[in-house]
Amino acid sequence: MKSKLLQLNNCSWSVSALGEQALLIKPKQDDVSLQLIHESCRIIGESSIPGVVDIIPAYESIAIIYDRVLNDLGSEIDILSNAFRHISAENHSPQKHVIPVCYELGLDWEEVENYTGMEKARIIQIHLAGAYTVAMMGFLPGFLYLSGLNEEIACPRKQEPRSRIPTGAVGIGGKQTGVYSLESPGGWQIIGRTPLSFFDARKDPPTEVRAGNQVVFERITEKEFFKLKDRET
C-alpha cells in the first residue's frame, strides 16, 4: 500500500488507506505512547479538516474517516500537514476522574484469587493504588479500557464469556482493567462495580471521559453503592 510521511506532534507518521474513505496513520517510532496518540487525536480534531467525520484512536494508530472518497493520498497528506501547522502541539494536562468502586459486588473473586495466588484484600489494595490512563473506548459505547494495571494482578479473560455483565462492572482483562458502561456480554473477570454511569446517549458528548484521561479508583461500601446508584437514576 502507498505510504508517505506526515509530520504531526513532533513525530513522523506513516499514512495508508483504510478503504476508500479513511486514512490510517501510525507513528514511525518503536515506543508509541498513548499520550502521543491522544494528543495527536486532539490536534486532528481541532484542525477542522474538510470532510472529516470521525477520528478513532487506538493503541498505536489513529483512523481518520472522511465523508468522501480519497482519490490521492499525497494530496490528502498535504491537506493534513497544512491543517496541523496552525495548531499548537503543547501538552494539555489530562482530566482526572475518580471512580468509586464497591469490590463486594465483584463476581469472579474466587477465580482472580486462585489465578494471582493473592487474597482479595491484597488484590483490592493493589487495584486501588494504581493510576490508570483511558487507553481507548471501543468494543461498546463508553467501555473504558484502562492501561496501567499492576502486572501482579493481571488475570486472563474467562474461558466462557458471561452473556450478561451488569452496567458499571469493573473488570480485569489480561493486563488491563476496565469499566463496562452498558449491560453486555463479556469475558473479563469482574472484581467490583461502580454506581456511576459513563455513557448517556441523551447527552452530547455522551460521556465526560475521553481517551487520554487519568483514572483512579476509590473504595466504597455496598450501602454507599446503592445510595449513589439511586442518585444516578
Place this chain on the structure above:
Amino acid sequence: MGSLEVLDGGLLTTIQDGGRFGYRQYGVPVSGAMDDYAYRLANQLVGNASDLPVLEMTLNGGRYRFNSDAVIAMTGADMHPKINGEDISLNTSLEIKSGDVISFDYCQTGCRSYLAIRGQLDIKEVLGSCSTYLTGKFGGFEGRALREGDVLSWTESEGSSIPERVPEDRFPYYSSKVELRILEGPEWSWLSQHQKEQFLNTEFDVSPDSNRMGIRLKGDSIKPTDHQMVSGPVIPGTIQLPENGRPIIIMKDGQAVGGYPRIAKIADADLWRAGQLWSGVQLTFRKINREEANKLSAFQKNLLYSE
C-alpha cells in the same frame, strides 16, 4: 401528520438512516441502513432526501395498518409485500389509502427490505441520527425493534417531486451466489502467498449467527497468521481474520476498534451487497485496487443520483 400502527413487527424491524457520525471515538458505532443502496433508492422513490429515516426489515417484515393516506416505496430483499392481500411491486412508489394493511412474508434471497414513507418520520435524533442501535438501546423507536401496538407518525412533505419511474437497471439485485470485491487491508501482507490464495479461492458460507454488528463466515478455515495484533481501528466492511481462521466482516453496528488482523475491506461500492448476506449464500472475494474501487464508488453514486 400521517401515522401507521404496527400489527406485527416481523422478525426484526428497526428505524435506520444514513448513520451516526462523529461518536466513534466514544465507541459508538456508525449504525445506519445495512443495504445503503436500497435504502437511498427507497427514499428517492418517494421524493425524500436520500438520508431520511426508513424502516429496515429483516427476513420477514411483519404487518402494518395505515391510519392515513401515504406515498410509500419498498426496496431491498423481496419479502412479497401485499396491500390488503394483493401483491405489490418493489422499487416503485405506491399510493396507500387510510385503513390499508401492508404485509410481508419471508424473503428467499437477500435478507433486508426497506419501507420509505413520503415525508419525515417523527423520530427524535439521538447523537445526530435516527438510527436504532440495539445493543446500546438508543436511537430509532425507543432504542428497540418495532412491535405490535407501536404507532409511527410522520410529517407529510410537499414540494419535492416523485420520480415517475426509476429505470430497471438501477434496481438492486440479490442472489444466493455473491462475489464481493475487496481491497487489501492493513494486515494483508501478513498473509503468506498460500493464505492469500486460500482466501481468494474459498467459497464461504454465511453463518446464521451474523447480525448488524458483523457477518461471520464458514468454510475451509484459513491458517491464521503468526503475528500478534495490537487493537486497531476497524470500519464497516473491514474483514478480520480471527484465530479460528474464519473471517468476520465488520458491519454497521460493529465496534470501532478490533484486535484481529484486518486482512481486507469490502469495496464501498459492494458494501450494500454485504448488508444482504444471510445463511445459505455462497460467498467469494475478488481483489481489486484502489483506483478501481474509487471508480466503482463514483459509478454507483451516478447510478443512484442521476436523473
